[in-house]
Amino acid sequence: MIQNQINFSNDQKTPDKDTGHALNNEILKPIWLSVSEAAKLGGVQAKTIRRAIQYNYVKYKIVGNRYLIDFPSLIIYLHTKTKLKNKLNQFGLGQYVDKWKQDLE
Numbered sequence: 001m002i003q004n005q006i007n008f009s010n011d012q013k014t015p016d017k018d019t020g021h022a023l024n025n026e027i028l029k030p031i032w033l034s035v036s037e038a039a040k041l042g043g044v045q046a047k048t049i050r051r052a053i054q055y056n057y058v059k060y061k062i063v064g065n066r067y068l069i070d071f072p073s074l075i076i077y078l079h080t081k082t083k084l085k086n087k088l089n090q091f092g093l094g095q096y097v098d099k100w101k102q103d104l105e
Contacts, residue, residue, distance in 0.1 A: 031071035032061070038069045042078050043091030052077050 035053075039046040049069065052058045057080070059073035078088045088094045 032068035033071055033074065035067050035069065038071075038074050041071075041093050042074060042084070043087040043089075043094070044078070044084065048084075049074075 033041065035046050035049045038049045038058075042049070049058070050067075052074075053060050053067055053069070057077045059070035061068050061070075075088075078084045078092070089097075
């Protein structure tokens with residue numbers, strides 16, 4: 001069981017789905033990922049993502065018969081447990097962060 005449980009119920013303030021996330025007065029469209037894309041980016045298995053959907057640990061929507069996961073909520077979820085965070089850093093997007101930092105310098 002996750003100690004710091006994430007609940008994305010309707011009573012919490014979330015960004016407007018139509019306008020996206022606002023950053024520096026720019027409107028950014030939200031990034032929605034399929035289950036397999038979320039698993040690859042997170043360095044975890046698809047069943048881990050499906051379990052997160054089942055327990056409402058990530059924000060998601062259903063389009064047709066497919067789940068789409070909100071990218072920021074995925075990253076927040078992957079930082080809730082040390083094991084998930086390590087997988088993100090070793091097998092997911094985190095493995096490229098040091099290279100990106102070097103490219104910026």
